[in-house]
Amino acid sequence: MSQMSAREVENQYHQFVANDQYAKALQLATEYFNLFPPHAQRVVYFWRMKMACRLNGVRLALDTLREAVDSGHWYAHLDQNPDFQILADSSEFQDLVAICAQRRAEEIANAKPVIKILEPEPSYGSHPLLFALHGNSSNVEQFASHWGHAQDHGWLVALPQSPQAHGPENFSWNDWDWAIPAIVDHYSQVCKNHPIDQQRVVLAGFSMGAGLALWLALEQTLEVQGLICVAPFLSDVDALRPVLAQQQNQKLRIYLVASKEDEYCYDVAQKLSAFFTEYEIEHRLDIYQDIGHSFPPSFENRVPNALDFILNGE
Numbered sequence: 001m002s003q004m005s006a007r008e009v010e011n012q013y014h015q016f017v018a019n020d021q022y023a024k025a026l027q028l029a030t031e032y033f034n035l036f037p038p039h040a041q042r043v044v045y046f047w048r049m050k051m052a053c054r055l056n057g058v059r060l061a062l063d064t065l066r067e068a069v070d071s072g073h074w075y076a077h078l079d080q081n082p083d084f085q086i087l088a089d090s091s092e093f094q095d096l097v098a099i100c101a102q103r104r105a106e107e108i109a110n111a112k113p114v115i116k117i118l119e120p121e122p123s124y125g126s127h128p129l130l131f132a133l134h135g136n137s138s139n140v141e142q143f144a145s146h147w148g149h150a151q152d153h154g155w156l157v158a159l160p161q162s163p164q165a166h167g168p169e170n171f172s173w174n175d176w177d178w179a180i181p182a183i184v185d186h187y188s189q190v191c192k193n194h195p196i197d198q199q200r201v202v203l204a205g206f207s208m209g210a211g212l213a214l215w216l217a218l219e220q221t222l223e224v225q226g227l228i229c230v231a232p233f234l235s236d237v238d239a240l241r242p243v244l245a246q247q248q249n250q251k252l253r254i255y256l257v258a259s260k261e262d263e264y265c266y267d268v269a270q271k272l273s274a275f276f277t278e279y280e281i282e283h284r285l286d287i288y289q290d291i292g293h294s295f296p297p298s299f300e301n302r303v304p305n306a307l308d309f310i311l312n313g314e
Contacts, residue, residue, distance in 0.1 A: 006035050007293055013047060014235075014264040026051035039166035040137060042073040043174070053086050061087060065096050074103035076175045108178060111163035115186050116140040118148060118157035119194075127156040128200035130307065131187060131222070133209030134161065135231075136172040143206070149300045150307060156194055160186040173208045180221065183212075187222055202310050204228035207265065207293065214272075217252060218243040226253040226310030228303070229272075231265040231293055237272065244279045253313065254283040255306040257299070259291040284309055 004012070009032045016025035029047040036044050045068035052061035061084070068075075078084050079097045087093040120127055130150045134143035140159040147157050162171040163182050173179045190196065203224045205213035210229035216222045218240065234240070243249065254276060258269035269285060276283040288296050296302070 004032060004035070006032075006040070009035060011263045011293075015267075017051075018264075018267070022051045022054045026055065039170050041071070042068065042166060045071075045073060046075060050083050053084055056086065058086055058090070062090060062092055062096075065093070069096050069099055074100035074107075076100070076104055076177060104175070104178070107164070111165075111182075113163065113182065113186065114140065114161040115190070116144055116159040116161070117190070117194075118144065118151040118159070120151050120154045120156060126195040126197040127154060128202070128307075128311075129190065129194075129196045130155045130157045130202050130204060130303075131190070131224075132157065132159055132203075132228075133173065133183070133205035133213050134159065134171070135205075135207035135209050135233075136174070137166070137170050138206075139169050139171050141169075146206075146295050146300050147204070147303060149303050153304045153307070155307065156190075156196065158186070158190045173212050176212065176215075179212065180216070183216065184221065198223070200225065200311055202226050202228060202307055204230075205232075206230045206295065207233045211268075214240070215243075218246075218249055220246075220248060224252070226255070228255045228257075228306050228310070229269075230257040230295055230299070231259065231262055232256065232268050232272065233265055234268050234272075237268055237275070240272075240275065244275055244281070250280050252281055253310045254281060255309055256283060256285040257288070257296060258285070259288045259293070259296075261290050262293040265293060282313065 009028060013025050013028055016028065026048060029044050033041065033044050045064060049061045049064045052064060079088065130147060132147050134140055140161045144159055151157050160183055162173050162179060164172050164175055164178065166172055201224045203213045203217050203222060204227065210232035211234040213227055214229060214232065217224050217227050256269050256272060258266045260266055273283060273285045
């Protein structure tokens, strides 16, 4: 294989998995493992373990998990993950799961809640709320600049940071059982401490943050009027079908953004658009040609229009 960037490897891996080419996905993740920085290698270890299990490689999966744990990483609830069912009878697997559970408990106990608030100019009455989730391997300071124009248009912008640290200034949403209660608590605190118009609340996100935002809205964990999803990442789009069928979700408006060069997330956005059409959920899909897995240039200038589409359909 020719030299690739980490982003290209990630895109190719997800394409191989989507096409059931597990041996190729495993080879790719193994060959280019060292291309990823230490904090991201945690995810690549997970890819390799998952593909080894799908190929019935019990010994390889266990060796990879032990290598990951020995490197300081941990994973949540592997023993409850159907992808790892093939390892369930292994005492070695159960021992490693116990180590991971202990590390997870310690990180949860030591995590400090962080949220960045961008307040509009003081005015009478309540403010609309834009509640936005950063992508993996990011933080709220890097993320905030994309949403500032909403503040200029009278919106209160709340940017919760994931409690899951994977390196200096590096936070991810990989553990949803941990992330969702933290997000709900942040949301409750924002609504308690600020005058929020509950009829004008929009949830937003980038990449994994967008995928998580979709679940929060569609399962009505947070009651919102719509979503802005930039380069949405979901490992299983079809899993959304049961929640999409709920009548309540037809009231949502959803603004999707994707790039053709971001192959996997572009496919996710296309599938989402088709599903939203099927289930009569009003939405807009903006496609960019050559931005890769990132925000479009001057995206912050488009945010007010996206918010107007969600609230007014314009």
